[in-house]
Amino acid sequence: MxxxxxxxxxxxxxxxxxxxxxxxxxxxxxxxxxxxxxxxxxxxxxxxxxxxxxxxxxxxxxxxxxxxDFASGTSSRSSKMIHGGLRYLQQMNISLVRESLSEREILLQIAPHQVYPQEYVYPVYEYSKNNKFEIKIGLIGYDLLAGSRQIGHHRMISPARLAKLEPEINQSQMTGAFIYFDCLVDDGxxxxxxxxxxxxxxxxxxxxxxxxxxxxxxxxxxxxxxxxxxxxxxxxxxxxxxxxxxxxxxxxxxxxxxxxxxxRPTKGIHIVFKKERLPLNRSVVLFSEDGRMIFSVPKGKYTYIGTTDTDYSGDPDDVFASEEDIDYLLAAANRAFNKGKLSRADIVSSWAGLRPLIGGEEGDPSDISxxxxxxxxxxxxxxxxxxxxxxxxxxxxxxxxxxxxxxxxxxxxxxxxxxxxxxLPLFGGNIRDIILFKEINSKLYSDLWNLPPETIQRLIGMYGTQFTLLSQYGKENLKPLVSGADILKAEIHYLIDYEMTLTLEDLMWRRLSLLIFDDTNGLFMVEAIANEMAQKLNWSSEKQKNELEHYRSLVKKNFGCGIKNG
CATH class of the missing domain: 3.50.50.60 (FAD/NAD(P)-binding domain)
Known part of the structure; x- marks a missing residue:
């Protein structure tokens, strides 16, 4: 020891x-x-x-x-889940599920600031592919494979109980539901x-x-x-x-x-809604009409839905959500939830990525190991x-x-x-008790830095033990860069000094996630961030202009309405 x-x-x-x-x-x-x-x-x-x-x-x-940039491909475009893979258990890939559940527990220990447990709701309907008994057996197996690494036992709940917990889930023809546990993460x-x-x-x-x-x-x-x-x-x-x-x-x-x-690359896309448009307290398992398992996941002020799984033969550098992809997810969401009819107009953003799967050309992409x-x-x-x-x-x-x-x-x-x-903890993750760490430090640094406790909690979630390094940039930089925003001026400096951030896209997407989890895709504060980066990195006015143009074109091309034709 x-x-x-x-x-x-x-x-x-x-x-x-x-x-x-x-x-x-x-x-x-x-x-x-x-x-x-x-x-x-x-x-x-x-x-x-x-x-x-x-x-x-x-x-x-x-x-x-x-x-x-780091994680600029698949690694920032996943479903942002650390999980055993309940679907893989249905495919009888028991060794993969066991390995994944073991790694899930290790990541909870070595990156507790980034990986966190989440309840998942699995509704069962008269028309579901698997009945309650079959799903119950699968979840018992899931818990058994987790062994001592369980973060919570699954449980069965009635439709009436679920209606109180998650009123947006469609109750029509529901025969029951289960709650089980997995984890979420910011993949980038x-x-x-x-x-x-x-x-x-x-x-x-x-x-x-x-x-x-x-x-x-x-x-x-x-x-x-x-x-x-x-x-x-x-x-x-x-x-x-x-x-x-x-x-x-x-x-x-x-x-x-x-x-x-x-x-055999396959494409997966996700779409993002404001939480008030799709208010959920837990992640929810839903199914498309062709039977694919899809997840709806609450994240702060937003809820995202995904993913698709379709063959892709194009340029890996040019992957976007198509109209067909988005309609597929909207159909599944509107089948599963009561919150009025979700439409493209409700979409805040989208992202699309490729799975680098190894397999032949035959068969359904979802069946590939x-x-x-x-x-x-x-x-x-x-x-x-x-x-x-x-x-x-x-x-x-x-x-x-x-x-x-x-x-x-x-x-x-x-x-x-x-x-x-x-x-060995990941960088910033040497934290024995993340709940206690957040509780103590949010009170302490809220007073020291004159910031809301919620901001300190966010900083710990992003940077772990390294969040205290923000103080080296001076008290004047420990305040929001833009009025009404939560991002601190000191964070821009930290991201450049400690996270090899070189471009505006790096910072807006893979460091701060403003590109996908913000009502304006980050446009409301992009100029202020670009100004700060330009001073820090000695950009010329032409370089700063090009960075802004590239970012705005990226928003327009891929995220502004969540759709790119084709």
Whole structure:
């Protein structure tokens, strides 16, 4: 036990003083060609972050590069759930459910500020595919697979009781309902915390660094890397490459002249409503007319619904919610809820992402396994694809296990350093009791900073133990950037200094979620944020103008009404 405690203390000490910024990024790229890395991970989503944590913790010289921003692909566009996967239990994928439930518990312990339990309502109707008895058996199995890791036992409730708890759920032909438990998370910020954790463990990390080509020889792989910010090109050498590029997996494999297709990408979209338009206290399971399980999830002032699961053959960089996608979810919602007829006019925003599933072209996309696979494309090139957000940490560990079998990589730390990875908190997550932590600190810092307790609670939920670093920017910056908003001026500085935020889109979408969870998609305060970023990052007036134009076009193209034709 003493070893584990020492590791946690050491990790938090390093994390508190570490800056994860544009400056550290530039230094990483400038020196990236000066040595031969043990492992180069390509892809800055949750899969790459998990592999980087495992590699750095074991002592390997690890570099991770992302062509855009962290979590800019699938990892910020999920259903934002940490769950065992009740649907996978129906498919009899028991091992995946067991692994997922185990990882759910670990994430509750190592990232308690980000991962939190949530009640889910599962209504049953006369026309439901499964009757109450079958669902009861499934939920008993779900609880049993969770074992000692349960966050709550399921229970059955009557339609009358449910009507009092969730009056918006349609009661017509309802035969009963169940309540069970899973967890929610901000997926983009979870990815960022994992990246910061890898950096604190010794990994070198850079976003906006595109691997353009690969050359292999008997000793190492040479990657040509382009800095997308200033156009500089670097030659990076590594003993092993891990391809963790998600929907871009086959694109990266093609750089090795691999012509076969590994992935079957499927698209999932979500739509967001104001909570007063769809007021829910719990997440609700609903079903589309074709029988697909969909979730309606309350999040602060909003409720979101998703997801779809359709084949996708287009550009992974150009994924949007189509009219057909949105109508599909609206139909399911209007079937499930009483709150008048929901329409496109009610949609605040939408998001769409791709699942990098491994499977053939035949069959229903929803039947494809969510398990991950590790493929040896070359003795010095591993591909990891598939998998779930929930199991990212386990995927990372198993990927590095495979890497160690592929090459005689040289360890640089003692074996003691590699013990008990499941006990190491993610960046900002060294919190024993999150409820007590929030209670004590919201009172203390509400007085110190003259802010509402709710604002302090939000800051803890986003930054964990690191929220106190906001005070270094001075009392004058511990106030809302714009009147009527909750975002502090100090947060803009922190996000740039500690979260490698380089663009307006980075901040508005993946750092603060204003793009999707705000009535105006963040437009009411985007100019104030751009001004603050311009001063901090020394943007020219032309650069600031371009950033604003890009952001406004993104809102108009994808989020303004939640629809893009096609």
């Amino acid at each position: 003493s070893v584990i405690i020492l590791k946690i203390v050491k990790f938090e000490k390093n994390g508190a003083s570490m800056k994860f910024s544009g400056k550290s990024r530039q230094e990483t790229l400038a020196h990236s060609g000066e040595k031969i890395w043990d492992i180069l991970i390509i892809g800055g989503g949750i899969t790459g972050a998990g592999a980087a944590m495992a590699a750095a913790r074991r002592g390997y010289k690890t570099l991770i590069l992302e062509k855009d 910020r979870l990815t960022l915390a994992a990246m910061q954790s890898a950096a604190a463990m010794g990994a070198a990390i850079a976003n906006y660094a595109e691997v353009r080509s690969l050359q292999l020889n008997d000793s190492y792989v040479t990657a040509e890397v382009r800095d997308s910010i200033n156009g500089a090109v670097y030659k990076v050498k590594s003993r092993l490459i891990i391809n963790a590029t998600g929907p871009w997996t086959d694109h990266m494999r093609h750089k090795l002249q691999k012509s076969d297709k590994l992935l 969510r398990d991950f696979e590790i493929i040896q494309d070359h003795p010095r090139f591993l591909t990891v694809a598939g998998g779930k957000l929930t199991t990212f940490r386990l995927m990372g560990e198993k990927t590095i296990d495979r890497a160690e079998k592929s090459l005689p990589l040289e360890l640089h730390r003692s074996e003691e350093e590699a013990l008990h990875p499941e006990s």
